[in-house]
Amino acid sequence: MSVGLQFGNQPGLYLGSQPGLMQSPYMRPFSVIQLRLQACRSFVTESNSSSKDHNPNSPPSPPRRRILFSRLLTLSKYTLYLSLTSVVGLIVLTSFLFIHDLFTYTSRHVDRVPINPLALHLERGGPKNLPIARVLVDDDEDEDMHRIARDKPRLVVVGGGWGAMGVLQTLHLGDYHVTVVSNETFTTFTPLLPSAAVGTVQVRSLIEPIRKIVARLRGHFLNGKAVDVDFNQRLLEVECIGNGERVYIPYDKLVIAVGSTSSTHGVPGLDHCFQLKTIADAQAIRRRIMDNFEAASLPTTSPSERRRLLSFVVCGGGPTGVETAAEIYDFCQEDIMNYFPKICREEVSIHVIQSREHILNTYSEAISRYAEDKFGRDGVHLITSARVAAVSPEHVIYTAKGEDGKMAQHTIPTNFTLWSTGIAMNPFAKRVTDLLPNQVHKKAIEVDAHLRVKGTPQGTVYAVGDAATIETSLVSHFLEFVEEADKNKDGKIDFEEWEVMVDRIKKKIPMAEDHVLKAREIFTMYDKNGDNTLELNELVKLLEDLGSKITSLPATAQVASQQGKYIGRKFNKLARTREREEQKLGRVQADTASTPSAITVKDPQESMIDISDESICAPFRYLHLGSLAYIGNAAVFDLGKYSFMGGLAAMYAWRSVYWNEQVSMRTRALLMIDWIVRGVWGRDLSRL
């Protein structure tokens, strides 16, 4: 790794084909040190020549030059010392790693694995008479995992995104028999997908195998797609990926974290667009971008065709769209410029089509303006208050107001269109809402303030993230509110009762809190006849208006992650409480006697003591930590109260925020490496 770093202070220098350096033998400290010496020297000359005031053609006066040079010499001396220090350290660390290899390169052999016959021959059952996986092949494979599996409520998490990770990372080991069902084998750090789409970071630096994450909980991973569910028998129907067979996974608690898909807004030809929701998307985009540049540099490509190949259209001025546009711009500036025919760089055009007046319209106004100015300087073509009319492989058609104020239709010839706006329901989420009569929301599964899916048996099914939306309707709780508040049962609500009701409302729907602060004002406002009591019709009106004021949470990673963590903490508490209850009931677990098959013979219900979510923890509260976005060698932060924006410094802040949010040290290390490699050698231009 030392070798990877040592050219850091030679801007843009490419050492690939210098025979001298190519022979530098590996792990031979001296030569490395010599290399570093070279590095430092060339740093001196570098900065020397890069100092503006000094022009090679007319050499400056000797004294000034000597001072400058001596300064640089001292600098280089310190550089050398510090570099040496690091070499020593690195060599030591590396040798540690090599010693460590001695342990990892094992030739141990597995002795017969204990395996429950029921796991090999699944009994069939359930509404569709499919095999039911009550015991999994790895349930009994080691003794303590077995102990964990036995008698524990079965927690099944559907999905492998932010919500699911939130749950898995907050759960304690041993409270639940955890099974994760996901069609992807890894979890993705979605916020950096735009960077991955142009190769600023590698896709593998953004993903962590779900198996490694469930390993901490001794959990199980199933590579499958949830297709259906039976809420009464508590069976999740999973279509296995690979053999396509269907199987029931029994659950005591089900967490739905399947995320969302992009909505088409009924625009024709959206299948010609790229999306940026998965790693596969990022890879496809990167391949297309490289294709375009390679094709554009071919001798047979006509000038007009070249312009089409090099025009990149992004539909949607939200963070994803803006960041992708910015990354593409960076890519052209820093890498295409140096290695592709210059004509390619010259012909590049980047267009961002936004339906609102401003890009990043969810951010503060200052930020939108800053981003727009930045793009203005960079020559990124912003098209605001415009609607995309149609997309074809050859071009994008949009309508926008012209100078004359009339709506006019425009066409951009392009070979790359990214669609990054709007979300729609994932098929499984859709299926769930279809199964439940009182699910009316169009874009997500409605959950109550405790994130329980409305209409399912209490405390069994939860939904988080993009897949879920917290109910904001107060009227639907009208009766219970009156019930609880109307002490004197006179069918009217006087102010004291109203105050009680406000408390209830706050408890039930925390998001309503800000809207009922001025209890007195609201009361008087809706007390039309001024008899200092609210008749029920007045109350209905009031609740309706309040409900309409509440805005639902955005579909962001931040929300999903917080909801997941909330569920995880809740389940931990539940487990603790249940244990206490069980001890109270004197139910002592027979740790030795019961056989593995005990799991199957005993009814999952039995081990469950009904503990309502309300009794153990408060409803979910979203704490907005602010939003940030990368806009090309600059970044913007919207921290609610105040916002912060700037160049490189902000960019590093942006990086370090994301760096901290990583799910594992591994991805942290890889990200850091990617950023450094990009700094030293630029992005990889290979089309893979």
Next chain:
Amino acid sequence: MSVGLQFGNQPGLYLGSQPGLMQSPYMRPFSVIQLRLQACRSFVTESNSSSKDHNPNSPPSPPRRRILFSRLLTLSKYTLYLSLTSVVGLIVLTSFLFIHDLFTYTSRHVDRVPINPLALHLERGGPKNLPIARVLVDDDEDEDMHRIARDKPRLVVVGGGWGAMGVLQTLHLGDYHVTVVSNETFTTFTPLLPSAAVGTVQVRSLIEPIRKIVARLRGHFLNGKAVDVDFNQRLLEVECIGNGERVYIPYDKLVIAVGSTSSTHGVPGLDHCFQLKTIADAQAIRRRIMDNFEAASLPTTSPSERRRLLSFVVCGGGPTGVETAAEIYDFCQEDIMNYFPKICREEVSIHVIQSREHILNTYSEAISRYAEDKFGRDGVHLITSARVAAVSPEHVIYTAKGEDGKMAQHTIPTNFTLWSTGIAMNPFAKRVTDLLPNQVHKKAIEVDAHLRVKGTPQGTVYAVGDAATIETSLVSHFLEFVEEADKNKDGKIDFEEWEVMVDRIKKKIPMAEDHVLKAREIFTMYDKNGDNTLELNELVKLLEDLGSKITSLPATAQVASQQGKYIGRKFNKLARTREREEQKLGRVQADTASTPSAITVKDPQESMIDISDESICAPFRYLHLGSLAYIGNAAVFDLGKYSFMGGLAAMYAWRSVYWNEQVSMRTRALLMIDWIVRGVWGRDLSRL
């Protein structure tokens, strides 16, 4: 990066989901130091608990424990010091990189690029009247590149493998107008493909964009497939990738380095096999391996199906096959074991089918034996002296001698078959041999000792690597040999003349050298009638026998690379000589006057002065530096005279050899990182 390293001394410990560590803020030395402290402590406990003699249930006698512990404390203390040193160094280096970013994140804009109109509107011509790319879009883009382009002979290299890299890396800047035509945009470090196939290293660590390599020569890259060539008009016909259009690339010197494809040996169903020649192959294999393991851990998978999914068959016991088998074994041992159901690890079976008696049969006997023993210990199933009869998606059928000595047919159910034996001609190489009447070789283009393609105009077309084979037939030169040797023109060769002829033979076909050492013996042996002269019929017999003794060079990276470098050096010499000649002829280049279009109006011929290859350099000699192979936590080296084999130490030797052969510092750094990351966190289990 410091954070990436600091867990090196905690074997197998996965820190991904420890909330405490996850929050460790980036680039804050103190907390990093604390982490390191933790690391050291846990290292103490680690090794403490891992010490065999000490069993947790019965604690050992206090004094021994205390001694051990104090020792470990001191050890950890030094670890700490050294780690600190490295942190300091790393922080410094990283900050340098961040300063350096200030330079790389540029917002410079391109001013109008000078471009030759002829590059935008190609004239048509040639036998098929296709556009001819005499001027490329980036020929004039900067002044000195322009100067290089003008008047220089046009060197066109077809292919982007070892041969091509050899040429490009030895050429001097400015002697030729270089154009590389390749269907892949990058060059691949093929020897490590088996490692990439299981994720020991990342595919991106094995590739380097060809553009970056030609950049040093201010050369051009064309993403296309060579399909045809006109040797008289010196036009290479290229099918552009992307738009699929065809274009002629004019050349003065053409180097064919297109490599080879796998031969089918006429075995039915080989399209169900994987190959391992390209990055795409490696990616496909990795995906399949992960698919198999995921499918094998599904609850719906039957035991027999699981066994089939987890049986990996490798056809061919050469280095590639052996290394792939070894890597798959490593992968199971080190990663599958830890994160997949243990039953999966238990059911894994790896089979190597080899046609000869031994695997690695091109290596020394000791090495074959060592490898076979190693595989024996690892439980890798070796099937030697066996022929693959047929391959289907479900199984592989092979025939082998049973105990009873009779040939019997066997079937291995499998979902993964790698075909890694035999090479066949690449389509373009095939086309070339079809064009040339005197090309008789079945598997490659025949070239003379100077690597000139036989039958093409002298000094215009060369072939290297797998695509080429050096002629070994002496008889074909019978007449010129006699011509040169038979001084007294008596149609007989006496011994003096024979000695002359031997010199000629050595010069013409260096590979024959070893066979004509004992000139006297050979002479007498073939001088049947003992009249101390060789009649022509005797001579013919002699030359035929000699020729048949010569074995052609193996199709290895080593050969290709050496041949490429040979061509590169030759071309450098040619350029020097030509310059001298031109100065002699008083042809002074008009550096200022001529316009860009000068390139096209002047006939490429003109600038060429015929200089025969013989006159400037000796024929190509292959110097075998030895072969090596990785066989799973062990490696073997065959250095001709003696061979060397062993465990980890040898493995590191193996690594460092390949590490040195990298084409760029970038890939070196990435490889090093991959090896370390694998050491610390294991391989990535994500299916991508």
